Amino acid sequence: xxxxxxxxxxxxxxxxxxxxxxxxxxxxxxxxxxxxxxxxxxxxxxxxxxxxxxxxxxxxxxxxxxxxxxxxxxxxxxxxxxxxxxxxxxxxxxxxxxxxxxxxxxxxxxxxxxxxxxxxxxxxxxxxxxxxxxxxxxxxxxxxxxxxxxxxxxxxxxxxxxxxxxxxxxxxxxxxxxxxxxxxxxxxxxxxxxxxxxxxxxxxxxxxxxxxxxxxxxxxxxxxxxxxxxxxxxxxxxxxxxxxxxxxxxxxxxxxxxxxxxxxxxxxxxxxxxxxxxxxxxxxxxxxxxxxxxxxxxxxxxxxxxxxxxxxxxxxxxxxxxxxxxxxxxxxxxxxxxxxxxxx
Amino acid sequence: xxxxxxxxxxxxxxxxxxxxxxxxxxxxxxxxxxxxxxxxxxxxxxxxxxxxxxxxxxxxxxxxxxxxxxxxxxxxxxxxxxxxxxxxxxxxxxxxxxxxxxxxxxxxxxxxxxxxxxxxxxxxxxxxxxxxxxxxxxxxxxxxxxxxxxxxxxxxxxxxxxxxxxxxxxxxxxxxxxxxxxxxxxxxxxxxxxxxxxxxxxxxxxxxxxxxxxxxxxxxxxxxxxxxxxxxxxxxxxxxxxxxxxxxxxxxxxxxxxxxxxxxxxxxxxxxxxxxxxxxxxxxxxxxxxxxxxxxxxxxxxxxxxxxxxxxxxxxxxxxx
Numbered sequence: 001x002x003x004x005x006x007x008x009x010x011x012x013x014x015x016x017x018x019x020x021x022x023x024x025x026x027x028x029x030x031x032x033x034x035x036x037x038x039x040x041x042x043x044x045x046x047x048x049x050x051x052x053x054x055x056x057x058x059x060x061x062x063x064x065x066x067x068x069x070x071x072x073x074x075x076x077x078x079x080x081x082x083x084x085x086x087x088x089x090x091x092x093x094x095x096x097x098x099x100x101x102x103x104x105x106x107x108x109x110x111x112x113x114x115x116x117x118x119x120x121x122x123x124x125x126x127x128x129x130x131x132x133x134x135x136x137x138x139x140x141x142x143x144x145x146x147x148x149x150x151x152x153x154x155x156x157x158x159x160x161x162x163x164x165x166x167x168x169x170x171x172x173x174x175x176x177x178x179x180x181x182x183x184x185x186x187x188x189x190x191x192x193x194x195x196x197x198x199x200x201x202x203x204x205x206x207x208x209x210x211x212x213x214x215x216x217x218x219x220x221x222x223x224x225x226x227x228x229x230x231x232x233x234x235x236x237x238x239x240x241x242x243x244x245x246x247x248x249x250x251x252x253x254x255x256x257x258x259x260x261x262x263x264x265x266x267x268x269x270x271x272x273x274x275x276x277x278x279x280x281x282x283x284x285x286x287x288x289x290x291x292x293x294x295x296x297x298x299x300x301x302x303x304x305x306x307x308x309x310x311x312x313x314x315x316x317x318x319x320x321x322x323x324x325x326x327x328x329x330x331x332x333x334x335x336x337x338x339x340x341x342x343x344x
Numbered sequence: 345x346x347x348x349x350x351x352x353x354x355x356x357x358x359x360x361x362x363x364x365x366x367x368x369x370x371x372x373x374x375x376x377x378x379x380x381x382x383x384x385x386x387x388x389x390x391x392x393x394x395x396x397x398x399x400x401x402x403x404x405x406x407x408x409x410x411x412x413x414x415x416x417x418x419x420x421x422x423x424x425x426x427x428x429x430x431x432x433x434x435x436x437x438x439x440x441x442x443x444x445x446x447x448x449x450x451x452x453x454x455x456x457x458x459x460x461x462x463x464x465x466x467x468x469x470x471x472x473x474x475x476x477x478x479x480x481x482x483x484x485x486x487x488x489x490x491x492x493x494x495x496x497x498x499x500x501x502x503x504x505x506x507x508x509x510x511x512x513x514x515x516x517x518x519x520x521x522x523x524x525x526x527x528x529x530x531x532x533x534x535x536x537x538x539x540x541x542x543x544x545x546x547x548x549x550x551x552x553x554x555x556x557x558x559x560x561x562x563x564x565x566x567x568x569x570x571x572x573x574x575x576x577x578x579x580x581x582x583x584x585x586x587x588x589x590x591x592x593x594x595x596x597x598x599x600x601x602x603x604x605x606x607x608x609x610x611x612x613x614x615x616x617x618x619x620x621x622x623x624x625x626x627x628x629x630x631x632x633x634x635x636x637x638x639x640x641x642x643x644x645x646x647x648x649x650x651x652x653x654x655x656x657x658x659x660x661x662x663x664x665x
Contacts, residue, residue: 061568085574093571100569105562110584110659120570155660171570 006077007034008211009058009096009179014071016050016057016235023283027053028235030071032309035179035211040202042226042243043215044258046279050235051215052101055181057081059098060088076178094124097172101184103164107156113167114140114152120174139170143200162193169200173208180204181213186221198225219262223247231255234280234290237309241317249332251312251319254291256331289322297323345663348656356649361414363641368413371634373406382630385433392432399430417638428635433627438635441620446639448518449616451528452535452608453601459540460547461594465583467544468551473578475556483548490545499538499611506534516613535612539605543597550593554586561585584658591654599647603640 016028028050035041043051056062058073058080073080075096080088092098100106108116117136121127127135133152141148143166156164165185172180182201186194202225205212214226222229222243229246231239231254239252250256257275277294280286286293292302301307301322309320312328321328372379380397381388388396396402401409421427423437430437471483507515513534519527558564559582567581568574606618617636624632656663 059569061565089571089573091571093569098569100562100566102562106566108563108567108581108585109661119572123571157661168566171566174570 009035010074012072017068040212042222045232049232094175096179097177098181099168143170251328352652431631433629455536456539460543464544464547467548471552472555487545595647595651599644602643
């Protein structure tokens with residue numbers, strides 16, 4: 001496994017706005033991150049936090065006439081946002097591939113699974129229909145579809161949910177992409193199947209030595225597979241750092257809230273604490289820190305100033321919160337104490 | 345697939361039987377006087393009445409009448425197959441009347457259907473791709489015009505402009521393509537266009553809405569994510585999934601026109617099945633009305649069968665339903 005010095009994907013100040021009759025939706029604001037080969041970046045957040053939109057923007061899948069996108073997306077040093085549609089289409093599905101949340105709706109119901117894969121093969125290089133079909137079968141076999149040569153002739157409705165997501169992953173792998181964006185790949189699946197799909201994605205990452213962006217609202221999923229974690233709220237980054245560090249020592253109250261509302265084996269169900277309130281409007285987001293109306297730790301500067309995304313002390317990872325460092329440390333230590341108490 | 349087709353076929357036969365039963369009930373059993381009188385044309389002689397009564401089996405119980413009626417329809421009568429009886433007012437077999445008119449109507453429908461399908465779907469697709477643009481607005485304006493313009497007015501205007509004023513086409517009437525193909529074409533081009541306009545407008549709207557809905561589906565996003573050219577995304581993935589409602593409508597529309605292109609046939613004096621039906625109804629020539637009703641109903645049933653089978657080809661999920 002190699003970790004190149006030049007990042008595979010570098011996103012700088014990505015901002016996405018949707019003008020609507022009711023006002024401008026500030027879907028994504030100043031999102032920056034880097035993705036390296038062999039790395040899985042987990043993007044976590046509630047629905048409407050801008051996770052999916054930021055990825056669609058990278059893929060050039062947002063309708064350009066109805067969206068305002070700014071910032072930079074550097075793929076191996078190449079700026080993607082400035083590319084004309086025809087050129088970004090050539091990268092799409094070839095260098096950067098994507099799988100989606102709902103495998104039931106993501107495959108065309110009227111074409112055979114093998115046909116849809118073969119089409120993806122032919123989208124970037126004319127190898128002939130026969131070769132494309134063989135490649136489709138080979139990939140289905142590779143992602144663990146039993147009896148792939150026959151199942152390739154099936155229609156999506158003859159596949160189970162897990163098999164469809166496997167087929168989607170196979171489709172993403174057609175051209176050995178460098179980046180795989182998985183947008184909530186397990187949300188629509190059974191729990192037992194979820195683990196298999198995550199394992200498959202992880203295996204693919206190791207085998208092909210690619211970078212994976214794993215979008216999810218499930219912290220458990222991130223804890224299992226991600227190398228680094230990016231927590232989003234209201235289209236902004238709240239916290240960003242190596243996964244081990246973020247889980248051991250979360251610095252942002254929103255991340256605390258996410259962790260407290262997640263059931264674990266150690267924690268009893270009554271100990272789950274929901275985050276009060278609901279996600280803010282993206283047309284008129286709260287002033288200052290967007291999380292302050294729901295934050296139990298909010299104080300004077302929070303409604304006033306938008307906290308910058310910085311490391312509060314050199315050894316810490318990035319967060320966007322006004323709380324003093326000592327207060328940020330509290331949560332992590334309390335958590336380890338609580339864990340020890342539960343274990344006893 | 346074979347099972348599916350067999351089931352649809354069986355169902356079609358049931359429907360045809362029901363249609364025959366209902367038609368029989370309306371024309372033979374409704375208590376509106378002596379059926380023989382209704383079938384014998386205007387002021388029949390007592391001998392003719394007696395003859396009609398015997399021919400239709402009206403002197404027998406109703407189930408024997410129905411048996412004879414159904415038997416004739418499926419197996420033919422002395423005038424051939426399908427047995428549609430004899431019109432005493434017109435003095436010929438209903439079958440020969442229907443069969444002499446049917447080609448005109450069928451050719452009228454065929455030409456118009458091709459026109460409206462091609463034009464309607466093309467405009468619909470264009471309109472959906474260029475949503476909210478000038479193209480879309482012009483296209484939908486055209487659709488509104490097509491839908492709200494009465495066919496008789498449009499027909500007369502077309503005749504006035506292209507025949508009377510410009511002399512580009514032939515006027516009213518019908519020329520068999522066997523006699524003169526150019527004459528046939530010259531006579532049919534206006535009725536084709538006029539009849540097609542209304543439907544093209546409907547189909548443009550339907551295609552636009554259906555395609556717009558489809559283009560919002562997740563699998564369209566998948567197709568784009570694969571890196572397919574936009575043309576393939578829309579014409580292959582989008583249009584394929586939008587075809588289902590269009591095929592349904594197309595089957596029904598074509599079938600209903602078999603007996604229902606009355607206004608177009610009248611304005612252009614084509615004298616097809618619709619024209620035959622309306623004239624016979626006005627002259628109370630019931631055997632002919634009954635014949636046209638039966639043929640039209642069977643056409644609708646058959647069109648439904650074809651649509652159902654087409655469905656299975658378009659959408660694999662249907663095959664297992």
